[in-house]
Amino acid sequence: MSEVGASAGADEILVSFRGVQKSYDGENLxxxxxxLDIRKGEFLTLLGPSGSGKTTSLMMLAGFETPTAGEILLAGRSINNVPPHKRDIGMVFQNYALFPHMTVAENLGFPLSVRGLNRTDISERVKRVLSMVQLDAFAQRYPAQLSGGQQQRVALARALVFEPQLVLMDEPLGALDKQLREHMQMEIKHLHQRLGVTVVYVTHDQGEALTMSDRVAVFHQGEIQQIAPPRMLYEEPKNTFVANFIGENNRLNGRLxxxxxxxxxxxxxxGEKVQALAVNVGRTGDPVTLSxxxxRISLNxxxxxxANRFSGRVEEFIYLGDHVRVRMEVCGKNDFFVKQPIAELDPTLAVGDVVPLGWQVEHVRALDPLLEAN
Structure with a gap:
């Protein structure tokens, strides 16, 4: 979304979660x-591993799950007891959920006929939304006659056809291959920019979240760890979980x-000493994980x-087309990675070489200690 668009709606809150909890067994939340406040017109992604609570939160907003405690507000009014079909919310699922016995046009017209629109209005809107997703020629086809990408476009069109104020998407691109998935990411992003509709998107794919969103909320064990625009989330993680979950990350364990x-x-x-930004640290002597x-690592x-300079031994080169990942042993850790653009890689560098490397203070963050064994 353009900066102008993002800030224009920034003050207007469309959705509010207030003290919302969900438990299925009365014990585990x-x-x-x-x-969480979701702004009108923004593209917000709920990102996290399986079981982190992101999909459950989306389903409570859709009305398919009921909060155990707390309140969800849509446009200022509580929707806890409003059934899904009365919430004015469009939904896009991973499995498309299209009616197989209906043509594309009939699938798109269905949400409108349920809402009591007349046939002329229905056909007008269906035409408009088909052209929006570039499927004008497919109106009379059945879902089984479409490719996965085309079916996903129809599902998207169906969620937009009745012009809802809010569209929820649950892993909508999960079933597509990599190239089509990346293409659809940009299509959805551009549609959002054109329509200005509010989108809440669920994924476990961090690349997808960074590419598409105005803001990303990172979920872990039922709680939001950090919510921020993609660049800030990547460059300024608030804790070790976010640093590890978003993008690649070298970790060094030590004490303050x-x-x-x-x-x-x-x-x-x-015994090596590293100068770092103190982001999330305890007292002197407490354990710390550096990220x-x-x-951000410079070689030779x-x-x-x-400011931080050490030597490292080259262990392995992993070629990735536009860049190379160099696995090194640094400060006793043998899975320390350096990412080098092809154009900057020293062609004489070889496995076994010991070379100087370093990083600036502003590129190393001192965070909470990593509790897992890795």
Whole structure:
């Protein structure tokens, strides 16, 4: 969405979750105390691993699940007891959910006839929405005669045809192959920009979330860990879970040696000291996990200006077309990755070479210690 569009609706809240909880057995909370405001016209993605509560939150907003506690407001009024078909919400699922015995045009007309529109209005709107998703020639086909991408377009058109104020999408591109999926990501994003409708999108694919969204809410164990625009989420993760879940991330474990305002020094297990941004740290002596993105690491001569400078041994090259991932042993850790664009890679670099490398203070974040064994 353009910056203008995003800020124009920024003050107007369309959806509010207030203290929302969900439990299926009365003991374990799938969603814990969710407080979330969704702005009118924004594209918000709920991102997280399986079982993190993102889909349950979407289903409560759709009306297919009821909150155990708390309240959901749509345009300022509580919808806890409003049935799904009266919420003015469009839905797109991964499995398309099209009626197989109806043509494309009939599938699209169905939500309109249920709402009591006359035939002329229905055919006008169906025509308009078919052209929007570039399927004008397919009106008389049946779902079985369409490819997966075309079916997904029809499902998208059906969610938009009655001009809802809110469209919910649950892993809508999960069944498509990589190339088609990436193409559809851009199509949905551009449709959103043109229509200005509010979209809440659920995915476990971080690349998809970063590509499409105005803001992303990262879920873990029923709670939002961080909610921010994609770039901020990637560059400024608030905790170790977000740093690991979004993009690639090198982790170094150590203890807080000293802190001075928003800067700190962390001592690694073998005694090396790293200067870092103090983002989420405890007291001196407490364990800390450092987070450094692979593309922020400089090799050889490029590392001379870096505040943190070490040596690393090249273990492996992983070729990825436009860039190379170099696996290195650094500070006793043998899965430390450096990402180098092909144009910048030193062609003489070989497995076994020991080279200087470094990173700036502003590119290493001192976060909460990682509790898992990895």
């Amino acid at each position: 799938i969603v814990k105390d969710l407080n 040696h000293s802190q001075d305002g928003d800067r700190c020094v962390v001592e690694l297990s073998r 450094i993105r692979p593309e 001569g490029f590392s001379e200006a870096c």
